[in-house]
Structure formats: C-alpha cells, structure tokens
Amino acid sequence: MTMKSERKSRNNSGSQSRTSRQQDAQVRNGHGSSTLESAVEVHTMSDRTAEQPPDGAQGIAPRHRRKKRYAVSTRWEREVADRGGPADDFHKYCCCCARRLGSMFVLCEKRDGSPIMIAGPCWPFCLFVTVPLIIGISAACAILILFNEDSNVPQWVAYIYLPILGIVLLALFFVSCRDPGLLERVTDEEAGEGGWIWNEQVGSFRPPGALYCRECQVLIQDYDHLCPWTGTGIGQGNIVAFKFFVVGINILCYFTIALVAYVLLDGLATL
Numbered sequence: 001m002t003m004k005s006e007r008k009s010r011n012n013s014g015s016q017s018r019t020s021r022q023q024d025a026q027v028r029n030g031h032g033s034s035t036l037e038s039a040v041e042v043h044t045m046s047d048r049t050a051e052q053p054p055d056g057a058q059g060i061a062p063r064h065r066r067k068k069r070y071a072v073s074t075r076w077e078r079e080v081a082d083r084g085g086p087a088d089d090f091h092k093y094c095c096c097c098a099r100r101l102g103s104m105f106v107l108c109e110k111r112d113g114s115p116i117m118i119a120g121p122c123w124p125f126c127l128f129v130t131v132p133l134i135i136g137i138s139a140a141c142a143i144l145i146l147f148n149e150d151s152n153v154p155q156w157v158a159y160i161y162l163p164i165l166g167i168v169l170l171a172l173f174f175v176s177c178r179d180p181g182l183l184e185r186v187t188d189e190e191a192g193e194g195g196w197i198w199n200e201q202v203g204s205f206r207p208p209g210a211l212y213c214r215e216c217q218v219l220i221q222d223y224d225h226l227c228p229w230t231g232t233g234i235g236q237g238n239i240v241a242f243k244f245f246v247v248g249i250n251i252l253c254y255f256t257i258a259l260v261a262y263v264l265l266d267g268l269a270t271l
Contacts, residue, residue, distance in 0.1 A: 067113035071185040071202040071219035072102045073212075101182070102217025104232075115179045120232025121215050126176050130229045134172070134249070138165045141256050145263055152266055153259065161255060168248040172230060174241035181221035181235035183210055 098105040103121035110116060120126075138161075145151050146158040185204040192198060196205040201212045202219050211223035213233045220235035227234055227242070234242050 069185045070101055070113075070182050071199070071204040071206070073201055073217040074203045075201075076102050076217050104182070104216055104218055107177070115182065117177045118179055118182075118232075119177060120180075120226075120230070121217075122226070122228040123176065123231040125228050126172075126231030130172070130231075131169075134165070134168060134252075137256060138252065141259055145259050151263055153262065157259070161252075161259075164248060164252050164255065168245065168252050171241050171245035171248055175227075175230040175234070175238045175245050176232055178241065179237045180216075180233045181210075181223070181237040183207070183219045183221055 098107050098119070099109065100106070101115075101118075104115075105119040105123070106115045107117040107119060108115070142158065142161070145153055146161060183204075183206065185202065186196070186206075187204060191205040196207050198204075199206045199212055199219060204219065206212075206219055207221070209222045210219055212219050213223055213226060215226045216233045218233075220233055222236035222239070224234040224239060226232070230242065230245065232238070
C-alpha cells in the first residue's frame with residue numbers, strides 16, 4: 001500500500017509540473033505574439049505618417065507663377081526706368097488702372113500676365129470717333145426711316161438692320177480689346193538656330209512672320225498693320241475679328257445708303 005501511494009504522488013507531481021510548464025510556454029508565446037503585433041502596428045503607423053504630407057499641404061497649388069515677359073521696346077523700358085514710371089500724358093490719367101506694355105494698355109489679365117482685355121495706342125480715336133459714327137448714323141437711320149410711321153419702309157427691314165449693327169459693334173469690340181498676338185521675349189541663342197531673327201528694337205529673337213509695331217512698341221505675331229479706326233494693331237490674335245468688322249461695316253454702310261436712297265426716291269415719286 002505504501003509503494004502504490006508513493007507512485008501516485010510522483011505521477012501527480014509530474015503531471016502538475018508538466019501542466020505548469022505548458023502554461024508558462026503559452027504565456028510566453030502569447031506575450032511574444034502580442035509584442036510582435038504591436039511592433040508591426042507601430043511600423044505601419046510610422047509608414048502611414050511618413051507617406052502623409054504635413055497638415056495643410058494637400059491640394060495647395062503654387063500661388064506665385066512667373067509672369068510672362070513680353071517683347072517690348074527696349075527704348076521705352078529705359079525711359080520708364082529713368083523716369084521711375086510711365087510718362088505724364090493723356091493715357092496716364094484715362095488708363096490709370098491699366099498696366100502698360102509699350103503703347104498698349106492691359107485692362108484685364110490672367111495670373112501669368114496674359115492679356116484678356118487690352119487696348120491699343122489709338123483707343124481714343126476708336127472710342128470717340130469710330131463708335132459715335134457707327135451708333136449715331138445707325139440711330140438716325142432707325143429713328144427717321146425704320147421706325148418712322150410716315151416712311152413706306154417695311155417693318156421687317158428693321159429686323160435685318162439692327163442685328164447687322166450688333167454684329168459690327170461686337171466685332172469692333174473683339175478687334176479693339178483682344179490681344180493682337182503679343183510675343184514673349186526670347187534671348188536664347190538656340191532660337192536663332194531655328195530660323196528666328198534677332199530684333200534689336202525689343203532685344204529679342206522673333207519668329208518668321210512676327211514684326212515690330214512702332215506705334216504699339218511691341219512685337220506682334222503675323223503683324224499686318226495699325227488700324228486707327230479700331231485703335232490697335234492687327235495681328236494673329238484679332239485678324240479674324242477684323243475681317244468680320246470690315247465686311248460688317250461695309251454691309252451696314254451700303255444698307256444705310258440704300259435705305260436713304262429708297263426714302264428719297266419714294267418722296268420724289270409722291271410729289
């Protein structure tokens with residue numbers, strides 16, 4: 001009986017020791033796995049933090065862009081630098097809010113300096129001569145002939161005459177206030193190897209077809225001529241609108257002459 005009891009006690013103590021060793025191993029394994037998982041989480045969070053930009057850096061575009069440097073008369077630039085600003089002339093007081101490029105006046109521009117609305121050197125002639133002539137003569141024709149009850153002109157003629165007048169004024173606006181084709185200043189000598197020609201008046205290379213306008217004091221692509229009636233130089237940027245204006249003003253002129261002749265002949269016939 002004594003021997004059996006001793007064997008049972010040894011077996012029980014051995015099983016308890018094995019159980020305690022297994023529990024210790026499980027605890028160590030659980031602690032190791034949790035430590036590994038926490039390390040992985042920390043590494044992942046650090047990677048995400050490194051990939052993310054600082055606060056406020058997302059979606060911010062560069063605010064300051066380099067403005068375009070146009071090929072303007074170097075003589076005009078020297079005069080402005082020596083004087084400390086534009087000359088005290090008629091244009092300074094009437095276009096005080098405009099940025100000057102030679103004899104051109106930028107009324108509205110993009111962030112990079114590209115003109116949206118720009119007036120030429122002869123803008124006073126266009127504003128105070130061309131526009132009053134077109135509107136004054138057309139208004140007189142409309143009041144005295146088209147909307148006059150005593151005239152025998154059909155009413156449908158007014159529905160043709162007035163749209164033509166609107167097209168002419170719209171075309172004049174696009175000619176006078178649109179960029180005629182100002183070119184940026186190019187001083188790289190590689191441009192000369194590509195067929196560009198050096199222009200001493202603006203200190204820049206110019207592509208084929210571009211010419212310097214003395215009145216505008218700028219370099220214009222495909223420069224054609226200076227039109228005082230529209231107040232600006234005619235180039236690549238406004239040549240299409242200029243053609244519409246020329247055709248429209250001729251149609252309007254001949255239409256007006258035809259209406260006046262019709263009324264005069266009709267008056268003579270009734271005598």
